Amino acid sequence: MPKPLTVPDLADEVTLARYPFLPQASGWITGMAVKHGIDLDELLEGSLMERSRIRARSRLVDTVDSKDGVEVASIGDIHTEEGRLLEAFSFYYARLVVGASEDERLISRWAQAEAERGQRILAVDLANLDIIANTYLSKIERRTDGVWKMGLADFIELSPKITGPRWRLANCDVEDGWVILHEERVYSSTEKLARLLRERLKNEIQIEALEKMASMDESLAIRLAEPVGMIRGLMADRSAEAVALVGAGEADWPPCMRKAIAELAQGVNVNHFGRVFLAAMARTIGFPPEATVDLFRGAPDFSEATTTYQVGHLYEREYTPSGCGKLKVNHNCAVQPGQDRLCDQPWMDHPLKYVRANQRRRMKEQQATNVSEEDKTGDA
Ligand code: SF4
Structure with a gap:
């Protein structure tokens, strides 16, 4: 699977809370846990984490119930420290729960729901799309006219999982190893990139949850x-x-x-x-x-x-x-x-x-x- 050799720096806490599955978020979440004294007991049963557990529950219910994936809006304001804690730890707790379920089908469904949420935010988050795309894709660039182009290897890996003729390589414009994600009246270039990224997000979220499952101890x-x-x-x-x-x-x-x-x-x-x-x-x-x-x-x-x-x-x-x-x-x-x-x-x-x-x-x-x-x- 083509991946960037290095992950770009990302320190903005609002962005990390909004996309808690990002590899850049794990160190930040660990730092937040130390800063606020959040250990496993607090996460599972403490009063500080109670709202995070409620939000985690809604993330999990959306996994099963919602056709559009996890609800984008948090129950807190991620422009506050409290809201960021809530969003980040709700994801973390939900991942622990699906890992503890030891049910690979549930894990896959949850990863899909979280990735759909990621896609919907990314499609309108032009300020962060570039850095997040460069976190997950080995070759991605935005042309001066605003159109995105994706490395052929990334496109070949991600597009077969998506249905529809616009995703078939034979119907795409390929130039010097780049696939051009042209603007369409009904599908913008940015929306196409977000859709392709969703496949990579799902894969990464799923891998991490499966790792949690493998390392889950009995207690x-x-x-x-x-x-x-x-x-x-x-x-x-x-x-x-x-x-x-x-x-x-x-x-x-x-x-x-x-x-x-x-x-x-x-x-x-x-x-x-x-x-x-x-x-x-x-x-x-x-x-x-x-x-x-x-x-x-x-x-x-x-x-x-x-x-x-x-x-x-x-x-x-x-x-x-x-x-x-x-x-x-x-x-x-x-x-x-x-x-x-x-x-x-x-x-x-x-x-x-x-x-x-x-x-x-x-x-x-x-x-x-x-x-x-x-x-x-x-x-x-
Ligand atoms: S029987 Fe055991 S599991 Fe059931 S309420 Fe009593 S202590 Fe709890």
Whole structure:
């Protein structure tokens, strides 16, 4: 892949916050973390980062829900330090979440959504387009008449991923190793460059998220179980691939979920909080709505119409399950200290973390089995 040998200097903090995926932004984000005392605990749970996590959530939801990629407008003003913190760390947090999902399809979709956002800003950001284009492309220049020309190698790599006759090399004007991105009435030269750049942005954003996934340690993956559950549940809703996508089998369920299911099956009344929790949990781990309704069939007051309506409402509003603290207060926790090894862990504060911890343990066991079987095959 043709790339520039050196990345141009870029120090403007507003630009770095606007394009937090830029390679020049990583040192700046690290500096901001040091300056404001932002460590992993603060990013994941601290009050300073709360708005960043909210913005990250909207970045992730746009990944699944929006046809136009991530919303361009931030919820803060990036001309202030607070707004820049929010924008930069929301990207960073969202990348951690998709990395923790260990779902390459989600990572690809997220990279696509962030790259689409980048394209839309770049198409109108003439002040920075040149430097950003030179960050990602080995040969790019703007002629004196304002028309961009791109090195042939860059164009050949990026254009096949775009549909439409204007992107086919045979239809382009090529001069001395340059492809001229002519102005068109409906497609300006700048818009063409932004569109081509989008392909490179997606690739780079995706590579970095995959690196995060590869280096994700178990405790961090578990701490991120709740936002991962939110986005995977949303994907399951949209794709109707449900249980298979999320992959949380019965063996992964936390005791509180099993308890609610068992009680309902035995005709025992489960309180309102427990019912909402169970339905939200089922939605988040990928049950289709009909399967969630089925969980309530044994309830003493079961009504097909009422339960279908309530479950439908909960799915539409994308409820996520409550944490352990609220479940304990509402008498829906199923264990006492010492009864369940995972529930006894100091980090256990959400049933989705329970699911995630079990999934990862199973995955590791499976990998170990595969390795030992390969060893046996090799010995044979
Ligand atoms: S500690 Fe949390 S995960 Fe475990 S049973 Fe209680 S509420 Fe569920």
